[in-house]
Amino acid sequence: xxxxxxxxxxxxxxxxxxxxxxxxxxxxxxxxxxxxxxxxxxxxxxxxxxxxxxxxxxxxxxxxxxxxxxxxxxxxxxxxxxxxxxxxxxxxxxxxxxxxxxxxxxxxxxxxxxxxx
Numbered sequence: 001x002x003x004x005x006x007x008x009x010x011x012x013x014x015x016x017x018x019x020x021x022x023x024x025x026x027x028x029x030x031x032x033x034x035x036x037x038x039x040x041x042x043x044x045x046x047x048x049x050x051x052x053x054x055x056x057x058x059x060x061x062x063x064x065x066x067x068x069x070x071x072x073x074x075x076x077x078x079x080x081x082x083x084x085x086x087x088x089x090x091x092x093x094x095x096x097x098x099x100x101x102x103x104x105x106x107x108x109x110x111x112x113x114x115x116x117x
Contacts, residue, residue, distance in 0.1 A: 026109045033102040037095035052080025
């Protein structure tokens, strides 16, 4: 293989005009359907884990001390555990909503691509 030729073709492809193909449109629609659910899941999961960690720190005496901090830590920790527990079901519901919203367009476009070949 001529590596110079392959490299030259790779560079030329970077500067060539990009076509908006149906496959690219399909990928964009798929990402548009999934992105809100992913953003929510990551954000809510991180916040819930931080709340859980704060509760653990309070309960173990790393932050604060005494019975009040211990009880507050347990309450805050339970709130964090609940948040972590409901994250996935909420993610699935948001994902399903996105799939319903863009599903007909995705199916139509996928059918058009399948029929062309």
